[in-house]
Amino acid sequence: MNPPVLDSAPANQLQNETKLKYQIDYGKAWTIWPVFIWMILLFLLPMILVFAVSFFSRSSFGGIGFPLTLENYSRFFDPLYLKIIWISCVLAFYTTICCLVLGYPFAYIIARSPTQYRNILLLLIIVPFWTNSLIRTYAWIVLLRTEGVINTFLLQSGLIEQPLSLLYNESAVMIGLIYTMLPFMILPLYASIEKLDRSLLEASKDLGAKPWQTFWRVTLPLTTPGILAGSLLVFIPSLGLFFIPDLMGGSKTILIGNHIKNQFLTARDWPFGSASSIILMVLTLVFIAVYIKITKDKQGKDLV
Amino acid sequence: MRLSLANKLSFLYASLIYLFLYMPIAILILYSFNQSKLNAVWTGFTFDWYLKLMQNTEVLEAMKTSLVVALISTIAATMIGTLAAVGMYRYQFRGKTALDAMLYLPIVIPEIVMGISLLALFSQFEIPLGYLTLIAAHITFSIPFVVVVVRARMAGFDRSIEEAAMDLGATPWGTFIKVTVPIIAPGILASALLAFTLSIDDVIISFFVAGPSSSTLPLKIFSMVKFGVSPEINALSTLMLVVTLFLVIIAERIRMRKN
16 A cells, blocks of 8 residues: 555666556556645635634624634524524425335336336436426426416416415425435435345245235335435435525525525624534434445445 | 236326426426516517527626636546546555545535535635636536546456556556547546536535626526526526536437447
């Protein structure tokens, strides 16, 4: 194991072997150093900076100053902020459950469809996932707002007399989140259902299990890694997507993401905003650690 | 062939999910051609909103910003990321685990954390927010994805070809350019298109590191949506959807073409 540095030239360069080694180390320096330096300066250093700022106090001009304090963290136990975390987690949790309930049968259907259609069916799931999430959120606003497509349609068909208020509530935020996150749930579910050995299901059936028993005792346990990976991929980003609550929830729904954004840009309380980000990051890493421990997916490969 | 009840239900369910995924986008596109500005009543077909868009200097400015940032950050991230993928495939070195973590974490942590940490960095070192900070941020979040894609491409790589080139007298650099790069070229190209798409579409990180005069297209859309719904936003969104889909389809085709 060598450090990623330009190793000193070997004393005897006459030997071809040694010369080659020297050159390869040269290659090592040129391939590894740029990424190392870049990620240290623009990923690690900023993270350390946020961590450091979270222990400072807010100065009167909205900057950071002394004394060093733990108050930014203890402030989080104020009922107001605990409620934000609670609501965020509950909303993200509901989003995850809805995605799971909607996505599981769907992933199952695709994984059991004829092989020649499978790729195209999957591609159709990935396509909306590649389009801008902000635009997809906007698409729902076009549908749900008071003068929107759904209300116009219902009014014209005479089903309702007053437009419904579909936007600017928690259900709207949930719809936005589910819509944005659903593909993240379906893809890992599909991967694990597709891997499932069908002979196990047949064996279960031959041994007299009813379909729901086979599902509950064989299919579900064997696809748990997919369920967990999908849940994680939906849950974590749901906590931070501030623009969906911003645009679809009016000012009523405040999630951790919105709270952090507000601390940095509106309240200009950087130390508190930093502490909140650290808490969000620790929360995320705990979830990932639990996931890795349960599934023994050592590199977290199924998540990337 | 008659379908069983279970098959019919499966078909129905899958169709409903696809409807859920595509209907909002389809309606968004449809209404970019509607004459009425105020509500969702269809009053006639028009290209007016697209023409209006082409006269909106702020939108054009944002388009330019998005393109410049995406181009520069894609080139830089693809270069750094490809080199990294090659190096990490070839060599063992101290700190490899740390580097792996530094490339894995940006993909899994919430984007907002990365956004505010970059904002903290730039303001701490008094770097004014603008093109430079946007480009630096976009390079940073693109690199990990480039590494993932190129590394996947390297997985089936036969190293003896490189060794043969060097035995025949090629320099390491010559071997890299003339042997390694052509073999992994589809991976590099796919990763570049991915980086470009990520950059063009990014909202959260750009939100924190863009200056007042360097709004990207998604940020422009964000502020327009805050003022209310208008067919002009529909038209702009439609254009962005078309560009993204175009890029992704090319990227997928390159990636799927095996060896």
